[in-house]
Amino acid sequence: MKMDFLKDFASKFKSEPSDVVGLDISADCMNAVRMRKTDTQTSVLAVDSLPLPETLSGNIEDIDPLILPPRLRAKYVSLALDGEDGIIKLLSFPGQFNEESESKIMESMGIENPNDYRISYKVITEGHANTESKVLVTAVPADKAQRAINLFPVGLPAPFSLELSIMATMTAFAQGPGTQFADTSVGIINFSSAICSFALFNKNSLALIRKFDSGLNSVLDKVQESLGVDRETALGIITDGAFDISQAVNDVLDPILKQMAVSRDFVERRENCHVSTIYIAGGIVVSRDAIDTIRSALGVDIEVWNPMENLTIDPAAVISEEHTKQSWRFSGALGACLATLEEA
Secondary structure, X not given: OHHXXXXXXXXXXXXXXXXXXXXXXXXXXXXXXXXXXOOOOEEEEEEEEEOOOHHHHOOHHHXXXXXXXXXXXXXXXXXXXXXOOOEEEEEEEEOOOOHHHHHOHHHHHOOOOHHHEEEEEEEEEOOOOOOEEEEEEEEEEHHHHHHHHOOOOOOOOEEEEEEEXXXXXXXXXXXXXXXXXXXXXXXXXXXXXXXXXXXXXXXOEEEEEEEEOOOHHHHHHHHHHHHOOOHHHHHHHHHHOOOOOHHHHHHHHHHHHHHXXXXXXXXXXHHOOOEEEEEEEEHHHHOHHHHHHHHHHHOOEEEEOOOOOOOEEOOOOOOOHHHHHOHHHHHHHHHHHHHHHHOO
C-alpha cells in the first residue's frame, strides 16, 4: 500500500515529453519534424530532410552517434522505420482479450523466429461475451530497430519510442482528417518508395490495415520501361503530367486496387458502414494519372492529404519551399511526434 502511494507520488514529478523530434528513417534519407507541446498549444518548430549516416548500414557496433542540427535537437527522439520488412496485422479474438488470447498472438503472426523481431500490440477494441476483441500487432526486425537506437547512445535527444512508419502515418491521419469522420467511415492510402499501405477507420476505430510490396518506385520503374527514360526524367514526367502515363500507372496499381476494393467491401459488410471518402498520401499524389486511376477503381471521392495542413507552425520555424511542397514526406515523422506528445 505504502509502495503504491510512493509510485503515485513520484509520477507527479516525472518529466513528460513536451519537446520531441520525430525521425522517419527510410532506405534513402531521414525525414524529421520537431514539435513542442505547451499548456496552450502544440506547434511545429522545424522540418528537415537529412542524409543517411554512412555507418548505419555497416557493423551494428560501429554506428556513429547522430548529431542533429541545432533546430532539431529536442529532449526526446521518437523513431519511425520504413515497413518494407516489418509486419502488421489486425487480429481478432473471440470475447474479451486476456492472457490466453495474448499467448496466441505469436501463432497468429506466423513468425518463425520471434527473437529476430521486436513485437508489440495494442488492443483496438475490447470484446465481450458475444463480440470480438481487435488487436493491432506490429513487428520490427530487431537488427533494424537496434541500428536506429544506436544513433542516440547517450545524451540528448534520448530515444523515447520506436515504431513502423506506416503506423506513425496512421497516427498523424487519425489526429488530422480522421477527426472529421468520428461518426462515419474513411480510408487512407499511403505510398512510400517501396510499399503501399491501406487503412480503413470506422467511427474512429481502425477496421482494416494492409501492406502491399509495391510503392512509388514500382510506378517509376514502369514509366522508365514504357518511355525509355532515366530515373530523373521519369520522376519529372510523373510530376508535371505532360505525358499520358495512365497505362503505366494502371499496370502497377490495378492488382493492388482490386485487393483494396475487395477489402473495402468486406469491411463495409462486416461493420455495416459505407466508405465514401479515401485520402491518399505519399509521393504518388504528384501524379494526376495515379489519382484518376485510384478514383476510377474504387468509385469513391479521393482527397489528397497534406499532413502539415491545419498544424500550428511556430513563428520562428524555418521550413523550405521544397519541404512545404513535399509535405507528404513528413507524415511518418509527424505521427511519431504526435504519438509521443499524446502521452504527455
